[in-house]
Amino acid sequence: MKNRAATVQDVARAAGVSTATVSRAINEPDKVSEETRQRVADAIAATRYTLNEAARSLRMNRSRMLLVTVPDIGNPYFSLLLAGMEETASQQGYNLLIANTNCDPHVEHRLYDYVRSNRADGILILDGTLPSLGEQSDTALPPVVVVSERIEGAELPTVCVDNAAALASATQHLLQLGHQRIGHLCGPLANVLTKERLAGFRQAMTNADLPVADSWVYSGDFSMDAGAAAARQWLAQTERPTAITCANDELAFGFIDEVRRHGIRVPEQVSVVGFDDIQFAARFYPALTTIHQPRKEIGRQAAALLLDLINQPGKVKKQEIVLGTELVIRESTAAPSS
Structure with a gap:
């Protein structure tokens, strides 16, 4: 077999089974015993047999x-x-x-x-x-x-x-720092992630017996532009939240960049938390506090x-x-x- 590729017949001989059994062990392993599967696996390793995935896909009507x-x-x-x-x-x-x-x-x-x-x-x-x-x-x-x-x-x-629990933990972090006026920057309102994360934020605020003004919940679309637009709304408010939780990191990046353009320091004048921990979060300035998803x-x-x-x-x-x-x-x- 030094000068040619191993075949299914070589595997069958090495395992002491029929070629049909080898085929079943490869394509329908639940139809053969554990002992037989192991013998075939050992024979494949010994003969260095390489399965033709294209042919297998055709036989099984699979696209892979x-x-x-x-x-x-x-x-x-x-x-x-x-x-x-x-x-x-x-x-x-x-x-x-x-x-x-x-x-x-x-x-x-x-x-x-x-x-x-x-x-x-x-x-x-x-x-x-x-x-x-x-x-x-x-x-x-x-x-x-x-x-x-x-x-x-x-x-x-x-x-x-668990999006709700994760956003609740971000809100709890801000509460532990001493913030009481906390806002939330949403994604698209019909999106299930938006709903779950907003629910987690509201639950944490309710548990802390703190109100959330309607004007402190900002709409967005998971983009940096939406984060910047929310920042402009925040800048125009007379009673602003001192901290903002965001439905994703890009919203947080947009918010921070926009308020900094207007001379607002983060976190000295407003704290911001993201969600996702995308690659840029640790390298952004300031490095973003966020929820890490695996x-x-x-x-x-x-x-x-x-x-x-x-x-x-x-x-x-x-x-x-x-x-x-x-x-x-x-x-x-x-x-x-x-």
Whole structure:
């Protein structure tokens, strides 16, 4: 075998089983015993047999592709999520197919085309929207896992964090510093992340028996421009919050940059907390206090769950995996000035 690649027949001879058994051990491992699986695995290692993934995909009617729907591919929040997904998928011979849903008016048609033509074995949803097949309802969706952003009313496997508890911990940090007038900068009001994080903020303030003026809750859209717009509203107020929690880091960056342009010092005159802990948070000035999400691990676990659903249909329990967050205290928060 020094001058040629090992074949399935070589593996069968080394394992002392038939070629059909080798095929079952590779493609349908649950149909052979643990002892047989191990013998085949040892034989594959001994013969250095390399599985032809393309041929295997054809036999199993698989594309070896996972479709990932991303609302904004340019948002740095998604980079580590995608890295974690790619790492796990590639270990099992899968690739990612990225659909940038927020920027493509034809995305619904393209998603249907992927499903209809079996170009995606499963879907990882990062935009909080279940793809609609419209009038093509005769085509069933492949296995789906929702990532980071729950889909309200849909009982689907989900991997996320507890957004309300995380924002509550950020608010509690400001309360412990001595702040009582605390505001919140929201994302899009219809977005589930916005709702959960706002609920966590309000609950923490209620628990502290402190009021929240309507004018202290600022609307936004998860962008730095929205953070800057909220800062201008804050600057125009006569009774301002002394601290602001933000629904993501980009809002916090925009807010801080805008108030600094008007001579306001952070955190001396206003404290700001972000959410996500994207790569720039530690390098921003001042370094941003924020909620750290384990984004790469979220991506890994989401891809692993989807692959289990694909490879073991009917055997994987639909579930919600909730990962922990961490408040990272840096330089953008301090006690209120007297």
